[in-house]
Amino acid sequence: MPLMRSWVETANSSDTDFPLNNLPYGSFLTEDGEQRCGVAIGDMILDVTEMEADGLLVVAPDEDEVLFFGDWTEFMALGPAVWESFRAELTELLSEGNGAAEELVPYMVPQVGTRMLMPFSVAEYTDFYASKHHASNVGTMFRGPENALPPNWLSMPIGYNGRASSVVVSGTDIRRPWGQLKAPDADLPRFAPCDRFDFELELGAIVGQPSDGPVSVAQADAMIFGYVLLNDWSARDIQAWEYQPLGPFQSKATATGISPWIVPKAALEPFRCDTPERERPLLDHLKAPRPMLYDIDLDVGLAPDGREETIITRTNYKEMYYSSAQQLAHHTTSGCPMRVGDLLGSGTISGPEKHQRGALLELSWSGKEPITLDTGETRSFLKDGDTVTLRGAARGDGYQVGFGACSGTVLPALDDPYAN
């Protein structure tokens, strides 16, 4: 598919994340302090809440103002036919040559300087562990090379439930957590600020339709509304001491950041690709009937204290062993009901090469091989003041479909967490 041209000139550039081919969903704060639904186009945001209120956009003929609260949850719940008609309506209005251009200009807000908000209400959050390179690397560090990949790993997308209340939008500062830490040579743990704070580069799939009983991989794919970049902030020292036998808990509960823009599944259609060859045949209910991964280039930048950013990893979402649709299908096997607004983290996306690893834990090999930044500093784990920025885009012919940046800055731990 070629670039679709828009009358918004900046949307026709080959390096914007937001050509007419994309039209991602976000929420933003107006100068008057109101929360609105917006759609990104070039360097602008189209205020679709205001357009709906003024009758310029019909989201769903039988519903009251769907976008009134400035959050996309209600829109998602209306289902794929509405997602499609809304997208078609917007595509037409924003296409080069459309007569609505002049009428729409007052509904445009510049992206620069506009504060983005959480675009939907996260029902529940599940995080997976579905890159074989990541699982093997981490498994080797935590359990040794002979136990690197757990026996079940090639048979199911391993996941655990995370904490929806801790999901925050890009731009939110992240306070370094306290927790129980036990040094390998200590008998007992102490309660102290995390010393091995890390990011995880992931993609998040947003469930836009509910389920009641097991769903197939094809049905799961149809339930997905769109994708975000996702940073699963992780406290490795807390994790090492707490995670056996029931999995990560407080180590993953400080924050999970997402990109401000939800890229519609429809915008990613041209970039579908297959999961890698199976090393062990999947059980029938997890087999993918068609390509369900996407070819999306990803990178992570680290900028110490507002200084020059270094790109510390470059990888691609197609490295995953399981797709989000397979993860969602597995999630329902027990009859677990899924709800509108459930968020599924793909798991850390690491490629086979060292520079393709999606977390500092892997990049620095658990601190044994610190990485060197362009500023000359080294990093094993994150320092206070570090800003981590995830970026991602699927690249077409003369255009790209991107997510905008997913950023967060690490603030120092509280002096005394119980002072209040």
Added chain:
Amino acid sequence: MPLMRSWVETANSSDTDFPLNNLPYGSFLTEDGEQRCGVAIGDMILDVTEMEADGLLVVAPDEDEVLFFGDWTEFMALGPAVWESFRAELTELLSEGNGAAEELVPYMVPQVGTRMLMPFSVAEYTDFYASKHHASNVGTMFRGPENALPPNWLSMPIGYNGRASSVVVSGTDIRRPWGQLKAPDADLPRFAPCDRFDFELELGAIVGQPSDGPVSVAQADAMIFGYVLLNDWSARDIQAWEYQPLGPFQSKATATGISPWIVPKAALEPFRCDTPERERPLLDHLKAPRPMLYDIDLDVGLAPDGREETIITRTNYKEMYYSSAQQLAHHTTSGCPMRVGDLLGSGTISGPEKHQRGALLELSWSGKEPITLDTGETRSFLKDGDTVTLRGAARGDGYQVGFGACSGTVLPALDDPYAN
């Protein structure tokens, strides 16, 4: 504290769960199909939604009808001062000799024959692992006696995030799940109905106030609104294959049942008791400033296919090593925000004796020692048609404060989960 006498005669019986000392919160369906908030008193339910609508009850002077939707979530959010004034108001109205008796009779609905509904909206659900007897028993079965208790167990209440969407009220039938099962001698898993379906006897604490940052054990206790009985239905064969390395997932996602009545924390005050002696000193932030467990007798009945029920376990909540307040405090150490309606499962409550074990996994020692029911049948795990009923009550002088029954019946697995 002695029995507080009510003009509702059945509330003065020594064996009702619902004397005036209790006044638990529930939601029920009227004959007209409306959802209402109710308070149990003796064998009746007081329709407090209707009372508030008619101006007979002031829940919060500055708020519109708080109980309008027949769900207690909004009431919880108003905080401890409102919880206290509401309870005082109801206590007075229902006390023996109160002149309101005649006026209130029309707001009474018999408990028998009334369908109970979910009394609050579960924000997120966390399940703990905090009975030492249970942890040691299960640890011995899964990892051998030398690794029975994980190294971290005596330092922190181990927990994992569960699935809020799967929480159901007592009376909801439970469909036996499908899942990946791997026999110990098989190379590969198969996808089949669970063969080792189990219950877990727990108490659930309901978080009634939000937090934003770490809270102390005393602050955590103040955030708790009340307690329910909780049955964490568990698929042991799915669990055994999936739970390493990231914890239980689909094995715990089919359903979690709760009692229809939330017993207010205030009603349990006379029954506070200490946690058992510490075998390893706790870190300061987890130390309890006063008794935070409760002396609550618990039992579980199993009735095959509508036939005679056998009480298969009798234990007490005071057997727990960690209290809900300690669990909630631990839950916030990382800065994890807690929300109104979060539900914390205590973990399976097992006592030191064999007949005090809170799950079939332990009672039948992983199927090696099936138990015999009064009907003459044996059970290692649950069969289709089995009804499991949890009961619990704190016993005072001539009265008890109970939860009502928490029941569920196992339905056969679907023939083909992907038939639709």
